[in-house]
Amino acid sequence: MKKIVIDGGYPLSGTISIGGAKNSAVALIPASLLANDVCSIRNVPNITDRDALFDIVKLLNCEIKQKDNTITIDPSELKNTLISQDLSVKLRASYYFMGVLLGKYKHVEIFFPGGCNIGSRPIDLHLKGFKKMGAKVTKRGHKYILDAENLHGSDIKLDFASVGATINIMFAAVLADGETIINNAAKEVEIINIADYLNKMGAKITGAGTGTIKIDGVKELHGSEINVIPDRIEAGTYIIMGALLGNNLKVAGIIPSHNEALFNKLKEMGVDYKIGEDYVIINKCDNLKPVNVTTEVYPGFPTDLGQPFSVLLTQAKGQSIMEETIWENRVGHYPCLEKMGANIEVDHLVATIKGPSKLKGTEINATDLRGGAALIAAGLLASGRTYIQDIDYILRGYENIIHKLTSVGAKIRIEEI
Numbered sequence: 001m002k003k004i005v006i007d008g009g010y011p012l013s014g015t016i017s018i019g020g021a022k023n024s025a026v027a028l029i030p031a032s033l034l035a036n037d038v039c040s041i042r043n044v045p046n047i048t049d050r051d052a053l054f055d056i057v058k059l060l061n062c063e064i065k066q067k068d069n070t071i072t073i074d075p076s077e078l079k080n081t082l083i084s085q086d087l088s089v090k091l092r093a094s095y096y097f098m099g100v101l102l103g104k105y106k107h108v109e110i111f112f113p114g115g116c117n118i119g120s121r122p123i124d125l126h127l128k129g130f131k132k133m134g135a136k137v138t139k140r141g142h143k144y145i146l147d148a149e150n151l152h153g154s155d156i157k158l159d160f161a162s163v164g165a166t167i168n169i170m171f172a173a174v175l176a177d178g179e180t181i182i183n184n185a186a187k188e189v190e191i192i193n194i195a196d197y198l199n200k201m202g203a204k205i206t207g208a209g210t211g212t213i214k215i216d217g218v219k220e221l222h223g224s225e226i227n228v229i230p231d232r233i234e235a236g237t238y239i240i241m242g243a244l245l246g247n248n249l250k251v252a253g254i255i256p257s258h259n260e261a262l263f264n265k266l267k268e269m270g271v272d273y274k275i276g277e278d279y280v281i282i283n284k285c286d287n288l289k290p291v292n293v294t295t296e297v298y299p300g301f302p303t304d305l306g307q308p309f310s311v312l313l314t315q316a317k318g319q320s321i322m323e324e325t326i327w328e329n330r331v332g333h334y335p336c337l338e339k340m341g342a343n344i345e346v347d348h349l350v351a352t353i354k355g356p357s358k359l360k361g362t363e364i365n366a367t368d369l370r371g372g373a374a375l376i377a378a379g380l381l382a383s384g385r386t387y388i389q390d391i392d393y394i395l396r397g398y399e400n401i402i403h404k405l406t407s408v409g410a411k412i413r414i415e416e417i
Helices: 022-034 048-059 092-105 124-132 164-171 189-201 232-245 256-269 303-313 334-339 369-381 403-408
Strands: 002-007 012-017 038-044 063-067 072-074 107-110 136-140 141-145 155-158 180-181 204-206 212-216 226-228 248-254 274-276 281-282 292-294 316-324 343-347 350-355 363-365 387-388 411-417
Touching: 002 369, 012 232, 012 369, 022 038, 022 048, 022 072, 022 092, 022 164, 022 189, 022 232, 048 063, 092 124, 092 141, 107 343, 124 136, 124 155, 124 164, 164 189, 164 212, 164 350, 180 363, 189 204, 189 226, 212 343, 232 248, 232 281, 232 303, 232 369, 256 274, 256 303, 292 303, 303 316, 303 334, 303 350, 303 369, 334 343, 334 363, 334 369, 350 411, 363 403, 369 387, 369 403, 369 411, 403 411
Parallel strands: 012 248, 038 226, 155 180, 292 316, 363 387
Antiparallel strands: 002 387, 002 411, 038 072, 063 072, 107 141, 136 141, 180 212, 204 212, 248 281, 274 281, 316 350, 343 350
């Protein structure tokens, strides 16, 4: 067991370089198994979700080689076997093997995926899409068995613009017979990254990044290579920390347009920042204005930044509203912030935050990945010492977070409990 220890109040100055997008990498790795020969993925973040995917890929008899942040995957000896419960529950993204193996072999057996406890997170939309493509879905306890004698294209309308369902249906559709159309598809930039990869393999996908994606099935896919796009959520998290404590803090290696919704809210609050071609320089602001924020699907304000952003709202002069509309359990960090001195009232998924509040270090527990990042932001700002337990949530999705923060002046470390 480990905990994060933070001595708060130190300014952040220097440069933080952003790694590859977690939400893209965790789909690109399974996607490689759709090919018949070697694939290469560059700029893969060093996170525990990556390692959990490696374990599944190896179980399926594929060879993985890694050098720095580049990985190669050879799926030529792929074996379609049961993905065990102890592997599938390690991360949410294990469900992408459903679409991949269904598309390639028309059969898959896998246990229910894991990940953060931020809501019920059903996979109904995934399964409904597979069924429309001709798959039979059988549930035995916590295990799913999918079979399709004839996996065919279909016209699929998602009830919600789900990123996971959009990607998973794409995976199954690229090797299905005929044309698949996904209506109300998610528009996230990570989906464009994944579609580019599949197209480089020989897939025929158009419309990625729009609400309508068309896939013409092909007989087979060949090996290819791709760069993982910069992680807009990692970037956004450090940008928020810069708004709290920055002294010309530079967040580099980003695509600024991917964080437009965040920048709009920072501007509304009066935050001092300057955007360059692939970076932003940000400074602490002592006169933050209150704002109202509602999380939305892309290109709206991202749910993954709602929790870190709520820490910034505790420092605004007046009343702000933070409303979560995507996941019902994105509120687990609020009791910790209240314990540190924040003035927050929560009504279901709407938090009323009154500031500015002087935060004080204390012992707290991370409840999920982005909530854990919020607690780090609060600990960096707070007076005294903060102890964060259950840090595995945080390490799932933030590459070298301790090193990156200490390199810009934070007093943060990991200790054994």
